[in-house]
Amino acid sequence: MARVLVIGGDAAGMSAAASLRRRLPEAYEVVVLERGEWTSYSACGIPYWIAGEVEGPDDLVARTPEEHRKNGVDLRTGTEAVSIDLEAREVEAKDLASGEVERIAFDALVIATGAEPLRPDLPGIDGEGILGVQSIDDGQRVLDALEHDPQQVVVVGSGYVGLEMAEAFVVRGISTTVVEKAPVPLSIIEPSLGEKVAEAMRGRGIELRTGAGVEGFELDDDGHVRGVVVDGEAMPADLVVLGLGVRARSDLAADAGLPTGVKGGIVTDARQRVAGVDRIWAAGDCVETRDRTTDLPVHLPLGTHANKQGMVVADDVVATLLEVPNRLTFPGVVQTAITKFCALEISRTGLGEKQATDAAFDPVVVTIQTSDRAGYMPESGEMTVLLVADRGSRRMLGLQVVGTENAGLRVDAAATAITAGMTVDDVVMLDLAYAPPFASVWSPIQVAARAAVKALDA
Amino acid sequence: MARVLVIGGDAAGMSAAASLRRRLPEAYEVVVLERGEWTSYSACGIPYWIAGEVEGPDDLVARTPEEHRKNGVDLRTGTEAVSIDLEAREVEAKDLASGEVERIAFDALVIATGAEPLRPDLPGIDGEGILGVQSIDDGQRVLDALEHDPQQVVVVGSGYVGLEMAEAFVVRGISTTVVEKAPVPLSIIEPSLGEKVAEAMRGRGIELRTGAGVEGFELDDDGHVRGVVVDGEAMPADLVVLGLGVRARSDLAADAGLPTGVKGGIVTDARQRVAGVDRIWAAGDCVETRDRTTDLPVHLPLGTHANKQGMVVADDVVATLLEVPNRLTFPGVVQTAITKFCALEISRTGLGEKQATDAAFDPVVVTIQTSDRAGYMPESGEMTVLLVADRGSRRMLGLQVVGTENAGLRVDAAATAITAGMTVDDVVMLDLAYAPPFASVWSPIQVAARAAVKALDA
Structure with a gap:
């Protein structure tokens, strides 16, 4: 009996495991170790669950542990991989309930340990009521906290998770402050566009404190948060959500001597094989990947990449174990991201100005305002498009x-x-869709491209 | 004084003329002959004007004759070009009010005569109340007809103009029948998708008669339409709108000996220069262009192509007259089109199955159903995607x-x-936007692409 061992039961791990189970003969076991009790869930859906728009947590689960087991995956929830022994080709696995540790041998190992929310080492950070939103359990903790009717929520950070969480609280009618170190929110877009997001946030009654670094948290006698210290002053808070981004959970791999890169993620090739070792793959939020334009490493923890990488892993594990040709590679990303704040949609792709400069391009940046449909149509909305060339x-x-x-x-x-x-x-000159309800004769991205042409020719 | 003469004052002609006026020295006259009284208007907006959603007709006009004149274009409305003399390099122009004919010499000629609605040669076709919707005047005639409170409108043809007009009448609460020769409406999409459009039309109370050829029109004693003859039987109608498509208005060019192609449009090169003659360009609905995949000629009368081609013409006229390098070419189209019927959005790009077969490809067609956002989000809508590979x-x-x-x-x-x-x-493997309100982890086109991969690998 040969064994494929997968560490991590969310998007990357389970998409790999499910595909492997379908494609490998019975003689191969597919074992998955998952610390938590949930599999294949949408972390991205958590803010909408908290907003009350989505029934959770079950609705966020694409496939339950039971379903995976029924499909023949040997899924061990509540089981944490504590170390990888490359020599012995074994993983040490701990049953979190019993504390028992078992060594599990593998013929092929897939590391899909995900990412974890950044928790800066600040005074009071371990207080009650200071929560991240990375896992279903995190989401449940926020919902439990909402049961106690918080009067004032502070969201620390205004990346897309921070933004989506702020919207969720606003939708629930809770007084919400967002604290952001940078001068404008949402650093994935250029500051000029971030200003528009700031406007929309303030328009919905959010107190937005930009240029404001959090220095610590004040706790009450029960150890529960009661304030967030910003610029030497405590602002009241009975619930704090951390939206400071995440880091690749690559310690397990690094401790085993596997390579991690400048972005903190496990380093793999395009088949998601961990660099320099045999028959070990990694995928999802725990790896870093490459930007297709610059070929530079990036860490982009998104479910869409995790799913694709999981599929690539499965293909290459099958190719390797069954000695059939590999068919799939993961070509990298162009850093596409999308989110919304209430009615405002926000998206990006490719490089920002600084990224372009850092990659030795000579960027020209143009910004245009245009309508989302022919200008004469009713309810036409404005959009701002920024293009980097x-x-x-x-x-x-x-x-x-x-x-x-x-x-x-x-x-x-x-x-x-x-x-x-x-x-x-x-x-x-692209042939993009045109009809009055959808665009003017020039699509918004072409209006921006024409402005760029003009700037380049000037 | 050198003269650039433009025939036709809508999208292609006026975008060329406006750009030429900006870029050519004062020593060049830019003269435009336009039969009607309107310039630079959105024919595509006419159905929304008729539906009452758009204030018309002024709102449909991007730039008025006065504005063009103020910018220095010598715009002659109410003036029809009746012949082109290639030898003398002159155009015979008729003032439609006075009937006077003048010969106008040109150094460069731009033909942008547009397209005209097909009016099949059927008994009664010239009756009152049988209208096309290609020009602002056409639109006004339909609105005038609506003043007489028609009880029953028949739309002949179910291309996107037919569909949009049917929606306009439904919105106005007028009993509407759509007659279509083919078994399903909207031939720009595959019949399997057309069925969904048929459902939506019927759902909105439209009587849809498919597989039904119009044989003629019954007129009352005043010569006004009172019925449409279909399959030997007259169905009542006091207003008929023809949505049978358009043909390139290329007669003027053809009569002068200029080349027209298999699709009936004037034939040009990628700089929009009319093949085989010196310093004559053509652009917009009167030309045929090329499909970028097949390199075969297509006639796609859309404002978006007309605008681009007008821009290309202006660039090449300037390059030719001022002996500067040409910068722009029109690379052809991929046959993208979009429309909507009430809440149903319908779009296409590239080749359909038959087009692919005709171009000697070996098409594999897959169809998938998916959600427009993560399945767990509220109000998620279904969409059907058909992919040809x-x-x-x-x-x-x-x-x-x-x-x-x-x-x-x-x-x-x-x-x-x-x-x-x-x-x-x-x-x-494209990095397309993913967040729960916008897509599931696989964008709809990737869900379709995965199905195609599966079909190709089967």
Whole structure:
């Protein structure tokens, strides 16, 4: 009996495990170790669960442990991988309920340990009521805290998780403050667009404190948070949500001597094989990947990449174990992201200005305002599109959109164009969908591309 | 004084003229002959004007004759070009009010005569109340007819104009029948998707008669339409709108000996220069262009192409007259189209199955149902995506979408991928926007691409 061992039961791990179980003969065991009790869940859906828009947590689970087991995956929940022995090709696994430790041998190992929310080492950080939102259990803890009717929530950080959580609290009618170190929220977009997000947040009654670093937390006698210290002053808070981003949970791999990179993620090749070792793969939020334009490492913990990488892993494990040709590789990303704050859609793809400069491009940045449909149509909404192009090659490097209805998904065409290495001149001549309810004769990304052409030719 | 003469004052002609006026020195006259009284208007907006959603007709006009004149364009409305003398390099122009004819010499000629609605040569076709919807005047005639409170409108043809007009009448609460020769409406999409459009039409109370050829029209004693003869039987109608498509208005060019092609449009090169003659350009609905995948001629009368071609013409006229380098070419189209019927969005790009077969591809067609957002989100809508791939090269050849909110514009990414020659495998690995309100972890076009991969590998 040969064994494929998967560490981690969320998107990357379970998509790999499910695919492996389908494709490998019975003679191969597919064993998955998962610390928690949930599998294949959508962490991205947690804010909508907390907002009360989604029935949770079951609705967030694409496939339950029972379903995976029924499909023949030997899924061990409540089991944590505590170390990897590369020599012996074994993983030490701890049953979290009993404390028992078992060594499990593997023929192939898939590491999919995910990411964990950043918890800065600040005074009071371990107080009650200071929560992250990475797992279903995290989400449940926030919902439990809401049972106690918090008067004042503080969201620390204004990345997309921070933003989505702030919306969730606003939807629930809870007084919400967002504290952000940078001068504008949502650093995944350029500051000029971030200002529009700031406006929308304030418009919905959120107190937005930018340029404000959190120095610590005040706790009451029961050890529960009662304040967030910002600029030497405590602002009241009876619930704090940390939206400071995440880091790759790569310690287990690193402790075993596996390579991690500058972004803190496990380093793999395009088949998701861990660099320098035999028959060990890694996928999902615990790895770093490459930007397709710059070929530089990036860490982008998103379910969409995790699913794709899990699929690539499964394909290459099968190729390796069964000695059949590999068919799939993960080509990297173009850093596409989308979110919304209430009615405002926000998206980006490719490089921002600084990223472009850092990658030795000579960026030209243009920003245009346009309508989401023909200007004469009723209810037409404004959108702002920012485009980054390279002066020398005229390539479109990045595109960012902030606007209402029909705005966000415009980045998909831009992501495709950037992947194909198109110039802004190419983009101007793309045959994009036109009809009055959907666009003016020039699609918003083409309005931006024309502005870029003009700037490049000036 | 050198003169650039433009025939036609809508999208292609006026975008060329406006750009030429900006870029050519004062020593060049830019003269435009326009038969009607309107310039630079959105024919595509006419159905929304008739529906009462858009204030018309002024709102449909991007730039008025006065504005063009103020910018220095010598715009002659009410003036029809009746012949082109290639030898003398003159155009014979008739003042429609006075009947006077003048010969106007040109150094450069731009033909932008547009398209005209097909009016089949059927008994009664010239009756009152049988209208096309190509020009603002056409639109006004339909609105005038609505003043007489028609009891029964018949729309002949169910292309997107027919569909949009049917919606306009339904919105106005008028009993509407759509007659279509084919077995399903909207031939720009595959019949399997057309069925969904048929359902939606019937759901909104439209009587849809498919497989029904119109044989003629019954007129009352005043010569006004009172019935449409279909399959030997007259159905009552006091207003008939023809949505049978358009043909390139290329007679003027053809009569002068200029080349027209298999699709009936004027034939040009990628700079929009009319093949085989010096310093004559053509652009917009009167030309045929090329499909970028097949390199075969197509006639796609859309404002978006007209605007781009007008821009290309202006660039090349300037390059030619001022002896500067040409910068722009029109690379052809991928046959992208989008429309909606009430809440149903409908779009396509690339080749349909038959087009693919005709172009010697070996098409594999897959159809999937998916959600427009993560399945657990509230109000998530269904969409159907049909994908055409080539068996040999695995290239994505075409994509069609029918669905609610957030469905239609998905084709933009597919249009870009088709332009770049991507395979379905490439599409699966694209970094498209993912967040629960916008897509599941696989974007709808990737769900379709994965189904295509599966079909190709089967």
